[in-house]
Amino acid sequence: MEFDPIPIGSCSKDHQNIYQQWFNHADSDGDGRITGNDATKFFAMSNLSRQHLKQVWAIADSKRQGYLGFQEFIIAMQLVSLAQSGHPITHDLLNSDVDLKNLKPPILEGLDALLAKKKHKQSELDVNGSSQLQPSPSSSWFSSKSTKKVPLSSVTSIIDGLKRLYIQKLKPLEVTYRFNDFVSPLLTNSDFDAKPMVMLLGQYSTGKTTFIKHLLKCSYPGAHIGPEPTTDRFVVVMSGPDERSIPGNTVAVQADMPFSGLTTFGTAFLSKFECSQMPHPLLEHITFVDSPGVLSGEKQRTQRAYDFTGVTSWFAAKCDLILLLFDPHKLDISDEFNRVISSLRGHDDKIRVVLNKADQVDTQQLMRVYGALMWSLGKVLNTPEVTRVYIGSFNDKPVNDAVSGPIGKELFEKEQEDLLSDLKDIPKAACDRRINEFVKRARAAKIHAYIISHLKKEMPAMMGKAKAQQKLIDNLAGEFGKVQREFHLPPSDFPNVEHFRESLSGYNIDKFEKLKPKMLQVVDDMLAYDIPNLLKNFKNPYD
Structure with missing residues (x-):
């Protein structure tokens, strides 16, 4: 079973230092990866057409990860430089007779001014000995109608889109109702x-x-x-x-x-x-x-x-x-x-x-x-x-x-x-499976929120809380039935009663959150609109 190795770009030490400075600037959240809105803004300074930039991204991101590390970033910059010199962008371009080591960095309009401004700002911060928190670059994407939407052009892959949807829409629901303590740990990048x-x-x-x-x-x-x-x-x-x-x-x-x-x-x-x-x-x-x-x-x-x-x-x-x-x-x-x-x-x-x-x-x-x-x-x-x-x-x-x-x-x-x-076929199926698992997780988180808020509602306001909690735990199967009938949920989607009872015994039900319909509506909108929109605009990279 053979897979084509990824072409590794080569360049001089001086150019590597330049690219490292550019990479650090483009990587606004400092996670060592360039993706989404960061990539769109940075590559737009090359003044290449969107079609050319999509080809550059596809070749540089040969692992189909949805982001660029530093090595892939160098490859992307070399492709941009070659495209600006009039070379057609193809997969074989980096393996051709082009002298990559002495290839000049591309021209990025306005980048020098941005770097100088950033350097000046950093020197001021060093003098003052303090720094201000920067807003997250992904603070609004596919968000609800009350906030401004970030366009799909800032998303680079299906996985990138799922990641943003999770952070902005699903994770708040999981944290509020302690989904990670009962069902599954919070997801990370x-x-x-x-x-x-x-x-x-x-x-x-x-x-x-x-x-x-x-x-x-x-x-x-x-x-x-x-x-x-x-x-x-x-x-x-x-x-x-x-x-x-x-x-x-x-x-x-x-x-x-x-x-x-x-x-x-x-x-x-x-x-x-x-x-x-x-x-x-x-x-x-x-x-x-x-x-x-x-x-x-x-x-x-x-x-x-x-x-x-x-x-x-x-x-x-x-x-x-x-x-x-x-x-x-x-x-x-x-x-x-x-x-x-x-x-x-x-x-x-x-x-x-x-x-x-x-x-x-x-x-x-x-x-x-x-x-x-x-x-x-x-x-x-x-x-x-x-x-x-x-x-x-x-x-x-x-x-x-x-x-x-x-x-x-x-x-x-x-x-x-x-x-x-x-x-x-596994890499191709893996993308589809991640979408499927994400949707399953979202539904499970919704049901968990319904269960937790229902148990909270059943607790008395003043006296007899310990007795009421024990009664709810003992009759957990019956309480699941009430939630299922009230919200018309499929019984097969509910968690295992014994496992849930075991997890629940270590908590004070009275401290749980009440039902927050707006938070659940955000997840419903994500399942009904955002994920279909994501799949409509991005194909499985292995198709």
Whole structure:
């Protein structure tokens, strides 16, 4: 599975210093990224047509992230300079014979004056020893009718648009009714910007780590392979500037990684979690999650020090594809594996089954193995659809023709092509999934607000508050029914009663907020108008 590497622009040290100064100016919120309104204003100073600037953006943002880092910004500036010199803007332009190292920076009308003004202002602030807070550059976008709307031209991608909608419209509702304490942590920029993830689950020695190495065509930091349970931790394999392993406690606090939610599983888990980074073209598009082998037989008596099922459920919600690996000699689904598969409910559309090491049995045995596997899965995967099973031998060794025969070899090659095709479609499907998950989250936040405000309304004004709260908690299923009937909400969208009751017991219901119809109306307008408008103006970047 090959992905085209991103062309890296090169320029002299002097020009890099100039571009760094420009980048810092354009990056008004200081997050190391240029996106949205910042990009529109800055690139407009080049006086190139909107069509030319869209081409510049598309080539510079070759990872389709919806923003430019410093390296991509240099590429964009070089393209602008070439366009101003009369070169046609194409994907091959940076790979042509143009002398990029000595290419002069583009002419940006009014930029020198802005930089001088900023420098003068900064020197005044240094003299006075104080600074004033700057307004957020994204303070109004897709906002309600009472405020001025920022045009769609300030948005650079669907993900950029969802990010802004969340900050301005959905997050206030979540904070007001403590959605993050009951349902899901607040989203950060890294949650939106994260690359699609593929998680591998299976018993030990079913070939999970080897599968990742087979796709990468090389090993990665921290990879261990053997017949015994060698991977005793969750390992996230992702793109990075160099090869290194980052401990779990460090990963969980890094703002540019979408793993902060794992802190809820405690130090016992974080000590069994690490991130393996390396530069690789495939990892520019997909992140892999390698998991510890699921225990079976007597090994199940060994208690893990953390909530293994809870962790797999957390990753399942974040992942775009979940691969369950089996080998022909390990088809039994242990109690722990059963619990793990049960924790994947609600993510059935992401699950694919891989029957690995299939060249270890002949064709007749393979048919029996396949039937036994489908029978075992039928008992734990409660779906009307037949689960897709890929059959093959996913490692770097040649297929064992002596056992599988010519028919088996042809079958394995076709199955491998199908699986690779499925993996190649992940980046495209990930954009659609993020939209879908965003809408689901918005609806869940609305229902949560209705529940919290209803419980607040049921509390007495003066006496007997403790008794009333306990009564509400005990009759939580009945209270859910009242909310459902009052606001005509689908029962299937309500949270799990027992889980909600457990979370609710630690709070004083009387301190909750009353229903705020205007806040809910903002979210309704977002779902009815803003998201359709966003999809109308921006296509999936992988289409």
